[in-house]
Amino acid sequence: MHTLTTTRTIPAPIDDVFEAYVDHEKFSQVPLVRSCELTRRGDTEKNGLGAVRELDCGPFQFREEITGFDRPHRMEYRIRESRPSLEHTFGRVDLAEVPGGTLVIWTTVFGVRVPVVGKLVDPVLGIALGISFGLILRNVEKRAIASANRR
Numbered sequence: 001m002h003t004l005t006t007t008r009t010i011p012a013p014i015d016d017v018f019e020a021y022v023d024h025e026k027f028s029q030v031p032l033v034r035s036c037e038l039t040r041r042g043d044t045e046k047n048g049l050g051a052v053r054e055l056d057c058g059p060f061q062f063r064e065e066i067t068g069f070d071r072p073h074r075m076e077y078r079i080r081e082s083r084p085s086l087e088h089t090f091g092r093v094d095l096a097e098v099p100g101g102t103l104v105i106w107t108t109v110f111g112v113r114v115p116v117v118g119k120l121v122d123p124v125l126g127i128a129l130g131i132s133f134g135l136i137l138r139n140v141e142k143r144a145i146a147s148a149n150r151r
Helices: 014-022 024-029 115-150
Strands: 002-010 035-040 052-057 060-070 074-083 086-098 101-112
Touching: 002 115, 014 074, 014 086, 014 101, 014 115, 024 035, 024 115, 101 115
Parallel strands: none
Antiparallel strands: 002 101, 035 052, 052 060, 060 074, 074 086, 086 101
């Protein structure tokens, strides 16, 4: 199992950053993400606790469930199904107000389920996920700043 953590300070208010991150409909604006469909609404809000999202990222597909939701400070998720097959035990995005904006800390714990090949693929997948997280957060930053500027 590998732990990947990505951090970024986004120069926008925490509410705008959180909303930009949880809005599944905008994920398709991120390079490499073909679509993100909400297949189950959350218990109290659309993208909240209990929501299930399916992401199509070309060679990678993910079905994830939102397992923790504390607006605007935290969202946790777990990948329930994926292609290729991953073992995903934990995903969490923490947000905190800091001078000049919002600190985002994104952590995920994963591994490839194929015994021998997994040890070879894990590091490559970690690099790919790191790049993907960076692209997603860049898109979140762009939308959060635009939202803050509309007010």
